[in-house]
């Protein structure tokens with residue numbers, strides 16, 4: 332598995348182990364019992380796929396979007412080439428809902444990575460997930476709230492999905508074999524960004540004025556048109572509110 336150290340990988344590894352899989356984890360960093368592999372250079376990829384039946388490909392330049400060409404596109408090509416040569420039975424790639432509708436450089440690379448896999452000789456399945464609560468809670472909202480106020484566009488809707496639910500779907504895809512389909516997988520509810528922001532402020536005990544504005548640009552317009560959401564079934568079951576309760580229960584309790 333690539334990306335085993337990430338937010339999603341940390342949920343997928345235990346799920347697959349529960350299903351009885353022997354999971355080989357890769358990382359760019361040396362870790363006992365893991366294979367050291369780097370998609371940007373190709374280092375370690377042959378060893379990573381040697382003797383495995385399937386690859387769950389989660390690694391991505393999520394922390395440095397400008398490297399997505401090297402990591403997501405060229406890196407997926409390197410991985411897929413290694414998988415072809417090793418005669419793998421299945422590669423499952425995790426991608427993002429709406430990448431074909433939202434004009435954003437990182438999303439273009441995710442779409443190109445999908446096409447690399449689809450054009451390969453390796454049997455494949457692609458699962459496009461919506462955003463994880465951790466992305467919003469740990470990256471976007473702390474960054475956005477640095478300004479002292481939180482600006483949200485009330486027209487933007489999101490459908491946050493818990494990585495444990497995505498992990499469950501990945502387990503099912505592995506069990507079902509290559510689907511040769513691009514499947515969308517979202518969370519249990521569609522919410523406005525406004526609702527997300529206000530419940531996050533409540534749960535974290537932060538106090539920031541919230542300014543609701545219709546924000547400009549094609550990317551945000553696509554998000555207002557629902558590009559980050561899906562009507563596809565099945566969906567995850569764990570809600571954003573449940574995530575907040577699990578993560579911030581001590582903050583809420585101490586203020587009670």
Ligand SMILES: NC(=O)c1ccc[n+]([C@@H]2O[C@H](COP(=O)([O-])OP(=O)(O)OC[C@H]3O[C@@H](n4cnc5c(N)ncnc54)[C@H](OP(=O)(O)O)[C@@H]3O)[C@@H](O)[C@H]2O)c1
Nearest residue numbers: 334336337338339358359369370371390391393462463466
């Ligand atoms: N976050 C979201 O809301 C979201 C939503 C939908 C889909 N997705 C997709 O789900 C997947 C997992 O996302 P995540 O949020 O779990 O990511 P994450 O926590 O940011 O982790 C990124 C992973 O990518 C690996 N990685 C980065 N550069 C690499 C390279 N050059 N070579 C090998 N591995 C590399 C990292 O491994 P090391 O640092 O250990 O090398 C790490 O495990 C990604 O494909 C992402 O696009 C994410």
